[in-house]
Amino acid sequence: MALESSCDETAAALVENGREVIAEVVASQADDFAAWGGVVPEIAARGHVAYLPTVVEQVLRQAGVDSAAVDAVAVAAWPGLVGSLLGAVSTAKVLARRWKVPLVAVDHIQAHLAAVHLNHSRVDYPLVGLVASGGHSHYYLMEAPGQGSLLGGTIDDAAGEAFDKAAAILELGYPGGPIIDRLAQIGDPKAFDLPRSLLKDDRLALSFSGLKTALLYRVKGPKGRDPLQLDQDGLADAAASFQAAVVACLVGKLQQAVQATGVTHVALGGGVACNSGLRKAVRQCAETHGWTVSLPEPRHCIDNAAMVGALAAPCLGRGEISDDTLAPLPTGAAGPRRLKIG
Ligand code: KG4
Ligand code: ZN
Numbered sequence: 001m002a003l004e005s006s007c008d009e010t011a012a013a014l015v016e017n018g019r020e021v022i023a024e025v026v027a028s029q030a031d032d033f034a035a036w037g038g039v040v041p042e043i044a045a046r047g048h049v050a051y052l053p054t055v056v057e058q059v060l061r062q063a064g065v066d067s068a069a070v071d072a073v074a075v076a077a078w079p080g081l082v083g084s085l086l087g088a089v090s091t092a093k094v095l096a097r098r099w100k101v102p103l104v105a106v107d108h109i110q111a112h113l114a115a116v117h118l119n120h121s122r123v124d125y126p127l128v129g130l131v132a133s134g135g136h137s138h139y140y141l142m143e144a145p146g147q148g149s150l151l152g153g154t155i156d157d158a159a160g161e162a163f164d165k166a167a168a169i170l171e172l173g174y175p176g177g178p179i180i181d182r183l184a185q186i187g188d189p190k191a192f193d194l195p196r197s198l199l200k201d202d203r204l205a206l207s208f209s210g211l212k213t214a215l216l217y218r219v220k221g222p223k224g225r226d227p228l229q230l231d232q233d234g235l236a237d238a239a240a241s242f243q244a245a246v247v248a249c250l251v252g253k254l255q256q257a258v259q260a261t262g263v264t265h266v267a268l269g270g271g272v273a274c275n276s277g278l279r280k281a282v283r284q285c286a287e288t289h290g291w292t293v294s295l296p297e298p299r300h301c302i303d304n305a306a307m308v309g310a311l312a313a314p315c316l317g318r319g320e321i322s323d324d325t326l327a328p329l330p331t332g333a334a335g336p337r338r339l340k341i342g
Contacts, residue, residue: 114314166215269307
């Protein structure tokens with residue numbers, strides 16, 4: 001039984017052997033946050049407390065089993081919003097104790113990459129992994145699920161955050177990524193000349209804040225004066241141009257990561273890995289350069305619990321078992337935090 005509540009999705013899944021999803025439920029609060037233009041941490045945390053017992057119940061019912069069928073409880077315990085994480089971590093501790101099974105705590109970002117195992121296709125290691133989500137945009141050299149090193153990533157905004165902010169500038173709604181993706185399909189990616197920051201830089205670093213500002217100035221005019229009056233075609237052109245710039249940066253740096261490591265197996269994860277432009281560009285690049293690519297299904301790219309189960313299985317196999325002292329870790333901290341008493 002895997003649980004996830006690091007941001008605004010409350011999710012549970014029953015996963016067998018880290019590969020087969022027996023049942024899964026995701027309760028999203030995204031609609032509640034549309035009015036706010038983003039996640040309000042305290043509201044998200046309260047939602048998790050309300051939804052967690054129900055999503056666990058629903059998963060067991062969907063699978064047609066009772067708790068006796070569960071042989072471990074897994075939870076994404078870091079990083080994330082600490083109030084949000086607390087929901088799934090507390091629930092997982094209670095369930096593991098009540099069901100007398102091991103508790104496995106995993107890293108949410110690494111779980112995004114482990115989602116490729118849910119495809120049933122073969123995944124080769126080592127691989128270069130790109131996690132692009134609302135909170136993270138980083139490249140990793142992975143030796144095994146959950147075991148690897150950070151190669152580089154964003155120095156300011158995450159790619160998903162940039163999509164969400166671009167959608168806010170264009171007044172398209174929240175979350176912005178899927179809306180921009182849809183609009184981009186009918187727009188001209190060359191209509192707006194937008195920067196591809198750090199693309200020619202040797203460092204494996206991404207930056208999206210300049211791109212966001214360039215879009216803002218272009219759309220609203222310098223100092224907010226003289227805004228463009230964009231009709232549906234104009235909005236589609238802006239969306240397509242913005243998406244093309246983000247995709248060029250993500251794929252350009254992926255190529256750089258492959259060149260630097262000599263590793264030609266590539267995996268993607270995180271909400272932005274749903275993006276149709278990114279998926280197409282990565283597949284094209286793979287064909288051109290002879291890489292193999294593992295892409296999770298879109299429902300396993302955005303936050304979900306099946307990915308937690310996918311990573312928990314190899315962790316359990318390696319004996320990485322947690323206990324009641326497990327506490328959630330907010331974004332920015334590394335590794336599990338344990339209570340030290342006396
Ligand atoms: O992985 P995720 O669900 O949550 C985090 O761990 O952050 O990612 C959410 C992010 C949001 O910023 C959302 O706008 C973006 O993923 N996203 C997309 C698409 N679908 C979701 N971005 C671009 N294109 C999409 N199709
Ligand atoms: Zn995530």
